[in-house]
Amino acid sequence: MTSPGGLQAAAKGRDARAHFATSERFDPDNFTDADWAALSDTWASLGADAQLAGSAGPDGLIDDDVAYAAPWGFDLAAVTAPVLLVQGGEDRVVPPSHADRLLPRLRRAELWLRPGDGHISVLDACAPAMDWLKTHST
Template sequence: MTVLVSTADGRRLAVEERGAPEGSPVFLLHGTPGSRLGPAPRPQVLYHLGVRLITFDRPGYGRSDRLKGRAIASIAADVATIADDLGIERFAVVGRSGGAPHALACGALLPDRITKVAALVGLAPPKAEGLDWFEGMAASNVREYIIGQGGTGAVAASLAAAAAQIRADPSSKLRLLATEYTATDRRTVADFGIRTMLVDNFSEALRASADGWVDDIVAFRSDWSFDPAGITVPTLVWHGEQDVYSPVGHARWLGRRIPGAILRIDPGIAHFGSIDVLPDVLLWLIREQAY
C-alpha cells in the first residue's frame, strides 16, 4: 500500500513497504527514470531474508511532489523524513543505477542513522579526478548527460518526446534500451517477472510528468554537494564489468575514493544484473558477514 509522507517544506513523498514488517529496515532507491515500483526481490524472498524494504518515488517521479533544483545530496533529508514518519531510527540504504549516487549521499550525510550503504551500477561525480566520465558509455546516455550540462530547460526539451512515448507505451523504453543491451542484460530482461516490474516502474515514474527524470539528469552532471570521500559507514560498491549505461570505471573510482569501501566487480554481468544480485546485497546490508 502506498502512503504519502509530508516533508517540512510541504511536499509529499509516495512511500511503499514490502517484506517482513518486523524485519531489518532497508531503503531501496530506484533507478532513472524510476519509481517506488522499481525492480525488487519478491515479497516471499524479503520475508525469508528478514528485510523490511522501503521504497519511495524521488521528487518529481510518480506521486511525489517535485523539488526544483535538487542536488544528489537533497535525498538525505527526504530519507530521514520518511524514516522518522515510520518510526525507524537506524537503517541501511541500497541504490541501484540512478539510485546509487543518492544512496551514497545518505551514507555521507546521515552517518548516525545509516548502518551500511550499497551502491550498485552507479555513477561517479561529474568532476571525478582522473576518470574519463564518458568512456565505455552507451551513446544514448552520453547524449543525455551532455545535454544535462545545459540545465533543466535543455533536458526537459530533450526528454519530452521520450517521456510522452513511455507514458503511451511503457514497454517502449525496454525496446529502446534493447538496441544497446549486452547479451547478459538481454538474458536478465527476458525474464517475464523482471520485464513486468520494469514496465510498471517506467509507467509509474512518468505518470504525470518527466520532472523527476529531468531533475535526476541535471543533478548527476552538477555538483553533488557532498564528497564520497566523506563516507564513514561500511560501503559496498558493486558493478557489472560489461555495463554500458554506467561504465565500470565509475565503480573503480568510487572504490578508491570511499574509505574502506568493498569493491566487487563481476566480469560476467552488465547493468541489469544488479537486479539479480539484490538478495545477496540485502543480506550483506542486514547481517554481520562478508560479501
C-alpha cells in the same frame, strides 16, 4: 534510460536536459542479452514499472539526470559508513569507470565487479549484497 548525451545535457541544467529529451530515443543496444533475459524473468516487474514511468513522460528521468550531474553537496571522503559498489562489467548505461572513480574516494568501500552482468542483470546481486550490508552495518 540515461544516455551519455543525456548526462552531458544534464550537466548544463534542467532546460538543456529537457531539450535533449525531445530527440532522445530508447536504444535497445544499451541492454545486454543477460539484461533482456533478466527483464523477461526475475526483473520483469522492474521493466513494467520503467515502462509505466516512461509513459508518464520524461520528467522523472530528467530530474534524475540533473541531480546525478550536479555536485552532490558532500565530500565522498567524509562518508564513514561501509559502502558496497556492485557494478556490471558489461553495463552500457553506467560504465565500470563510474565505480572505478568512486571506489578510491570512499574510505570504506568495496567493489563487486560482475564481469558478465549488464545494467539490469547486475541486480541479481541484490540478495548477497543485502547479506554484505547486514554483516558490515555499524
